[in-house]
Amino acid sequence: MKIAILPGDGIGPEIMNQAVKVMNALGEKFETETVPVGGAAYAAHGHPLPESTLKVAKEADAILFGAVGDFKYDNLERSLRPEQAILGLRKHLSLFANFRPAILYPELAGASSLKPEIVSGLDIMIVRELTGDIYFGQPRGVRECPDGAFKGEREGFDTMRYAEPEIRRIAHVAFQAAQKRSKRLTSVDKANVLETFQFWRDIVTDVHKEYPDVELDHMYVDNAAMQLVRAPKKFDVVVTGNMFGDILSDAAAMLTGSIGMLPSASLNAKNQGLYEPSHGSAPDIAGKDMANPLAQILSLAMMLRYSLNKAEQADRVEAAVKAVLKQGLRTPDIYEAGTTKVGTTQMGDAVLKALA
């Protein structure tokens, strides 16, 4: 099994080190190749997603991705900025199905900014479409406004679009995810305003016929943002488009107060996948042995489960993470009085030990 390792920028490399340590301790044979991505790739090759990196990613069964972005690259032109690497990987590998769990570990209930009774036991799975929508729709750009009240003025524009097969395939993925959980699916749209999302609602409703055991409801995105704050535990599996999913999955992650704990998976139709923490590259704490490696380690677990078909190994890794939390070990981002503060490496070592 071939695994591409893309550590990236900021805290990416140091949390990746911990995940690789854990991976190597599993007693499986993985063929790995480590290549730069994001700012690191720009520095080395002049592009955030060089051909050489893309090739390794494409040929791998799975990609373990750290994080990209650093202050140093903020002033590059957009097409060279680190985050373009993520967009490029998603598009080139057709990673259309993004799984973003928002789980509140009982030991970390205090970390949330919400009241414990509102969030304790939270366990939501957001399924975000990742290769369509206004993220990639053409045409887009800055032009002379062609019509309307501002004709002749400069305007910025983008195109939101979803083709029927794009909606069908993400809907199937989401219904199947719901079947494996509580059999409830919420599809989030803005059908009252957008043609794209009225169409989305129609297609999701049609796909539902093939999953009569799943209860489907539709919710407008503004209401979904409210309900996430008011009563997040009412959600189980949520499916939505790329743009709304970007916003809602981050809001849901933050409800837990411990985004340093949350992994994500982005899959294509062949179950080839990219696995990355939900958090960013945190350049302000890079190199200080302060970052929480657990989201990266849990991304490894998702990789074992989804792309490598090693559910037992995934269970082992997840159990080891739960064990270190139970032992009271905490990186600074999740530290509370009465627990033991540890650094990135110590946390990785503790997971390794718990695995044995």
Add this chain to the structure above:
Amino acid sequence: MKIAILPGDGIGPEIMNQAVKVMNALGEKFETETVPVGGAAYAAHGHPLPESTLKVAKEADAILFGAVGDFKYDNLERSLRPEQAILGLRKHLSLFANFRPAILYPELAGASSLKPEIVSGLDIMIVRELTGDIYFGQPRGVRECPDGAFKGEREGFDTMRYAEPEIRRIAHVAFQAAQKRSKRLTSVDKANVLETFQFWRDIVTDVHKEYPDVELDHMYVDNAAMQLVRAPKKFDVVVTGNMFGDILSDAAAMLTGSIGMLPSASLNAKNQGLYEPSHGSAPDIAGKDMANPLAQILSLAMMLRYSLNKAEQADRVEAAVKAVLKQGLRTPDIYEAGTTKVGTTQMGDAVLKALA
């Protein structure tokens, strides 16, 4: 001064009754005209925003709007559904500047789903552009996909667009709002992905030159959604586009836990405005004397302040609302043990009394 009264559907009429009572007690001369809107207008005239209603609205100095929508109208075709009336009024009257305060009244701190230390004293003003963006951009519809991997398939599509003068005018409004408050403005965009919002960022940055006393920062919408959950008090004035504003203003309102308290104002360049509660029409509790009329009454206060230039009267109304909260009066939506539960009419009467 001419005021159009549009009670609408659901709880709209009953909360409007309370606001009108308060308005009539101010000792000012207002010429009012009451006309149907939303489902009520569809029932009476076959359209949610009939010509007759639009005419009254256009000729008024200000519009006091209740709420629209009811289960009965859910299956109408989209162009006839109640919420189209709101979109139509915004567009026909060029109400481009939407002010959505998210204020947590100290007496209601317990109502929030967030921990008290995270939200107590919350006071955010969201300035949402309201007549542009993907809400109105043409072209839009369902068509045969013209290019790309899904060429020939059906697709839904919409156009996001912002012309330079549209961004400039909302930016001016927002900077001026910031000048009257803490002189801090956060502009929310998705410049890392969308051309429209890179353009937005460039123009807002340019307008900033005229407001050197205001501190401006830019934030991506996904991060803004996270920071609203994590540390909402860091925000003061927020400016954003129509679509992101829809989502963020509802999320911000819900942080307070008392959306039944929050008014809104939508203004055009002549300060003609539409004033409505931030909450919806709640058809499930309509006619039960249970609805909270305070958001509608506070919308009246905003109307006095913004469109009618009666700041003193606005202060009086707001002080009366604070007084009833201090008296411990609560409609069911904000009721807590130890307070006095009252109905819609009693709450309106109490405000009236506090005004005197």
